[in-house]
Amino acid sequence: MKALLAALPAGQFAVEGEQAAKRLAETGMWNNSRRVLLYCSMAGEIAMRPLIDRAFRDGREMYFPKVGGNIMRFYRVDSPEGPWAEGAFGIREPGECGGGRLFDAQGADPFLVVTPGLAFDRSGGRMGRGGGFYDKFFADLDSKRAVYYAAGYCLACQITQEVPVESLDKKVNALCTAEEFLVFS
Numbered sequence: 689m690k691a692l693l694a695a696l697p698a699g700q701f702a703v704e705g706e707q708a709a710k711r712l713a714e715t716g717m718w719n720n721s722r723r724v725l726l727y728c729s730m731a732g733e734i735a736m737r738p739l740i741d742r743a744f745r746d747g748r749e750m751y752f753p754k755v756g757g758n759i760m761r762f763y764r765v766d767s768p769e770g771p772w773a774e775g776a777f778g779i780r781e782p783g784e785c786g787g788g789r790l791f792d793a794q795g796a797d798p799f800l801v802v803t804p805g806l807a808f809d810r811s812g813g814r815m816g817r818g819g820g821f822y823d824k825f826f827a828d829l830d831s832k833r834a835v836y837y838a839a840g841y842c843l844a845c846q847i848t849q850e851v852p853v854e855s856l857d858k859k860v861n862a863l864c865t866a867e868e869f870l871v872f873s
Contacts, residue, residue, distance in 0.1 A: 689807045693732040704843050705735025707866035709742050715869055717837045721800035723749045725762050728780035733804055734843050744768055751791045754781040760821040762791035793834035801838045803860055807848045808840045812859035812872035815851040826858035837861050
């Protein structure tokens with residue numbers, strides 16, 4: 689999958705990012721979530737800027753991940769301009785710890801976690817990049833009985849027949865690409 693993504697023309701990430709953002713914004717998961725947890729794209733990932741811009745236009749509370757050691761926490765960011773800083777893996781993260789506004793999963797309203805991955809399958813299986821950050825984050829949310837949607841977000845070519853899933857791997861509730869939006873039971 690890494691070789692396939694590296695061989696794609698740079699413009700494809702942006703084009704599919706724009707189309708996927710429109711598709712996700714038409715869903716009930718998006719419309720029912722006042723709080724949205726996103727991420728900033730790294731090389732080889734679908735462009736997130738169209739979805740980030742859409743979220744700010746729609747007045748969503750936006751939270752982005754910041755990695756410290758082996759823990760990932762989400763912090764609120766009020767503007768597409770940041771403040772941002774370069775994170776541990778060269779990925780843009782909230783600067784100044786997001787002004788100290790750590791995401792709190794408590795509350796009755798559902799929130800949406802837009803989830804990256806290297807590959808996904810049509811049953812909600814997700815293969816990350818090996819750090820387990822999202823799996824640990826989801827396990828923490830589940831232990832708190834948080835009400836949330838986990839939506840995989842990727843290029844259409846990142847959907848494979850099957851990804852290896854282990855007992856600690858969290859499946860996503862939905863999968864969004866430029867071509868389709870799939871919901872899993």
